[in-house]
Amino acid sequence: MELTLQNLTKTFGPKTVLRDLSLTAGSGMCVGVLGRNGAGKSTFFNLLTNVLLPNQGQIVIDGEAMGETFPVAVKRRMGALVNQGYLVEELTAEEYLQFVARIYELPDAQARIASLLAHLLEDYDTVRGKRLSTFSTGMKQRVAIASCLLHRPELLILDEPFNGLDVFAADRVLSLLRSYQPQALTFISSHNLGHIEQLATHLLIIDESEVKFWGTMDEFAHGERADLGDALLQLLHPATNQAQDLTWLTSQR
Numbered sequence: 001m002e003l004t005l006q007n008l009t010k011t012f013g014p015k016t017v018l019r020d021l022s023l024t025a026g027s028g029m030c031v032g033v034l035g036r037n038g039a040g041k042s043t044f045f046n047l048l049t050n051v052l053l054p055n056q057g058q059i060v061i062d063g064e065a066m067g068e069t070f071p072v073a074v075k076r077r078m079g080a081l082v083n084q085g086y087l088v089e090e091l092t093a094e095e096y097l098q099f100v101a102r103i104y105e106l107p108d109a110q111a112r113i114a115s116l117l118a119h120l121l122e123d124y125d126t127v128r129g130k131r132l133s134t135f136s137t138g139m140k141q142r143v144a145i146a147s148c149l150l151h152r153p154e155l156l157i158l159d160e161p162f163n164g165l166d167v168f169a170a171d172r173v174l175s176l177l178r179s180y181q182p183q184a185l186t187f188i189s190s191h192n193l194g195h196i197e198q199l200a201t202h203l204l205i206i207d208e209s210e211v212k213f214w215g216t217m218d219e220f221a222h223g224e225r226a227d228l229g230d231a232l233l234q235l236l237h238p239a240t241n242q243a244q245d246l247t248w249l250t251s252q253r
């Protein structure tokens, strides 16, 4: 899949959240989307998944300009984890993934469902019969990730997929995403830069509604093995807060 974004701009009322965002990316690339809180990462993902419409600009997939509503055939090629809390919690993990498989008209998804759940949930056998409403935050997150991968999407969009995952679960998800990477164009955000370093081939850094950097990881590090966090701090100016008197909190009792 080849995705081209042409001068995407998104405003909310008087506030411009993204301005003139343009890039071209293709299969096998994993784009780490970085920026401070409120920079516009989720807004960007919502534009990519047709949850929000841009005020200006367009999204072109394999040469076809997406209109206001993406064609169903294109949506079938996408998998996205963008908004929290969309699982149907009355169902078990398996029933939920069967429901997702029916939406994508996947025949015989049972083997895929069983192997994904067994990979992502180490104690799957003990929670098999349980409803998702009884799952912990991290367990629900793993089921949500499984639901994005079940139909082998060509465009994979993951907004903070590591939220709520313990170190073991994060490792399982990392290894799964790394193996899947050649099959798709992936956009992923995480405030855990270690995870981005392990996955991303490219970086898209958004700040003050503009693209501050778009390129390969190597270009970002100028060929050096610099720490991604340090490099990011150098690129983005720290927010300037007025100094506050917090001695009421920090002074000895």
Ligand SMILES: Nc1ncnc2c1ncn2[C@@H]1O[C@H](COP(=O)(O)OP(=O)(O)OP(=O)(O)O)[C@@H](O)[C@H]1O
Pocket (backbone or CB within 6 Å): 012, 017, 035, 036, 037, 038, 039, 040, 041, 042, 043, 044
């Ligand atoms: N529906 C909306 N209506 C108005 N403003 C919005 C809306 N959605 C997002 N915003 C604003 O757009 C800006 C970007 O928000 P967004 O959620 O995209 O940031 P983010 O980079 O994902 O942040 P975080 O790292 O905290 O998740 C913020 O200032 C936010 O308040």
